[in-house]
Amino acid sequence: MFENLKLQPEDKIMALMSLFRADERKEKIDLGVGVYKNNNGQTPIMSAVQKAAIILNDTQKTKSYVGLSGNLGFIDNVSQLVLADVVAKNQVVGAQAPGGTGAFHQLLLLIRSIGDDKQVWISSPSWPNHAAILKHLGIPFNTYSYFDYETCEVNFSRMMSDLEKTNSGDVLLLHGCCHNPTGANLSLEHWKELTKFCEKKNILPLVDLAYQGFGDGINDDVKGLRYMASNLQELCIGISCSKNFGLYRDRVGAALMVVSDKKNQKLVEENLKSFNRVTFSFPPDYGASLVEIILGGNNSKNNELIHIWENELNSMRNGMLELRKSLSASLRLSTKSTRFDFIERHRGMFSLMGLSSDQVTRLREEFGIYMVGDSRINIAGLNKDQIDYFSSSIASII
Numbered sequence: 001m002f003e004n005l006k007l008q009p010e011d012k013i014m015a016l017m018s019l020f021r022a023d024e025r026k027e028k029i030d031l032g033v034g035v036y037k038n039n040n041g042q043t044p045i046m047s048a049v050q051k052a053a054i055i056l057n058d059t060q061k062t063k064s065y066v067g068l069s070g071n072l073g074f075i076d077n078v079s080q081l082v083l084a085d086v087v088a089k090n091q092v093v094g095a096q097a098p099g100g101t102g103a104f105h106q107l108l109l110l111i112r113s114i115g116d117d118k119q120v121w122i123s124s125p126s127w128p129n130h131a132a133i134l135k136h137l138g139i140p141f142n143t144y145s146y147f148d149y150e151t152c153e154v155n156f157s158r159m160m161s162d163l164e165k166t167n168s169g170d171v172l173l174l175h176g177c178c179h180n181p182t183g184a185n186l187s188l189e190h191w192k193e194l195t196k197f198c199e200k201k202n203i204l205p206l207v208d209l210a211y212q213g214f215g216d217g218i219n220d221d222v223k224g225l226r227y228m229a230s231n232l233q234e235l236c237i238g239i240s241c242s243k244n245f246g247l248y249r250d251r252v253g254a255a256l257m258v259v260s261d262k263k264n265q266k267l268v269e270e271n272l273k274s275f276n277r278v279t280f281s282f283p284p285d286y287g288a289s290l291v292e293i294i295l296g297g298n299n300s301k302n303n304e305l306i307h308i309w310e311n312e313l314n315s316m317r318n319g320m321l322e323l324r325k326s327l328s329a330s331l332r333l334s335t336k337s338t339r340f341d342f343i344e345r346h347r348g349m350f351s352l353m354g355l356s357s358d359q360v361t362r363l364r365e366e367f368g369i370y371m372v373g374d375s376r377i378n379i380a381g382l383n384k385d386q387i388d389y390f391s392s393s394i395a396s397i398i
């Protein structure tokens with residue numbers, strides 16, 4: 001019977017990882033996979049996470065199931081981290097999910113149940129899993145212009161002109177910060193304009209927030225989202241704690257909804273629970289409990305851990321900003337041009353380099369430099385000593 005299965009498209013990043021592992025060149029550089037690495041090429045367990053694990057181990061009394069919405073202390077703490085106090089607590093409904101991917105999936109199940117007359121609008125380009133999950137769930141979607149390949153910045157006027165084609169009730173998917181794959185981000189003014197637009201056209205924003213703290217700062221990265229959340233009646237947010245807590249494999253995420261209408265809050269809550277029940281039942285607790293402890297939840301003895309975590313996240317971000325600066329300067333010298341200055345302006349782990357697929361292949365084959373086919377690089381994949389080699393390799397293929 002299994003012969004009736006169709007081969008699924010290969011995940012390009014996984015394929016790139018296998019090629020990289022098989023490459024025996026010493027100077028090879030992996031800029032493909034979207035995982036933070038320090039200057040030694042490691043993805044360390046954050047020390048706040050290690051300390052929280054000790055507390056959890058000492059204090060947790062049972063491994064029995066938690067509720068279908070997951071750990072409510074965790075939900076409260078991440079809501080506070082993301083929204084601060086811009087939305088009244090009783091207007092935020094949330095449920096835990098396995099990672100940001102799980103949160104996105106559960107929010108889409110909810111959106112699909114609202115009615116089948118709506119389209120989800122995603123940026124071009126976007127994180128490839130957005131389109132893949134939408135397709136898998138049979139939800140109609142369309143794309144809006146976002147990245148300008150000439151300037152390597154957001155083309156906001158083209159974006160807005162594409163969004164004129166939306167219909168009342170459609171869903172607008174936005175990246176909360178640190179756009180993946182481009183690295184080009186919306187300004188606060190853009191968020192304000194989009195807020196007005198969503199209100200006027202009755203568009204529901206769905207914000208994917210996977211990199212809070214990786215751009216300009218823990219609070220700065222969500223200024224736009226907070227503005228939107230405090231000015232609209234309804235909004236969905238998919239949160240991932242994979243990157244900013246380094247909890248990738250523990251699958252920590254949350255689906256948060258701003259729901260102003262009291263009657264609808266219960267409806268949303270019960271629907272999120274029921275979607276969890278039929279998808280994976282109870283969400284995984286371990287990583288969420290660690291985040292709860294770090295952010296000052298019930299099990300936390302003091303607020304020391306949140307400061308340790310903030311300092312660690314700040315130094316990860318500052319390291320990436322330093323790399324952006326040095327890489328930009330080095331490319332300026334090696335290419336004798338300002339073509340790659342945008343790297344310093346971009347934020348987050350990624351930048352889209354604006355190279356052709358032939359150029360990406362040449363970099364891999366001739367120089368052992370691995371990046372995704374659309375020329376997305378993971379800045380954190382570089383270490384300081386590799387910058388000049390990377391820049392001179394780029395200069396020789398453009």
Ligand SMILES: Cc1ncc(COP(=O)(O)O)c(C=O)c1O
Pocket residue numbers: 034098099100101102127175180208209210240241242248252253
């Ligand atoms: C834009 C975006 N959303 C969501 C995710 C999901 O992350 P996870 O499911 O690992 O928490 C990622 C991870 O790469 C991402 O880049």
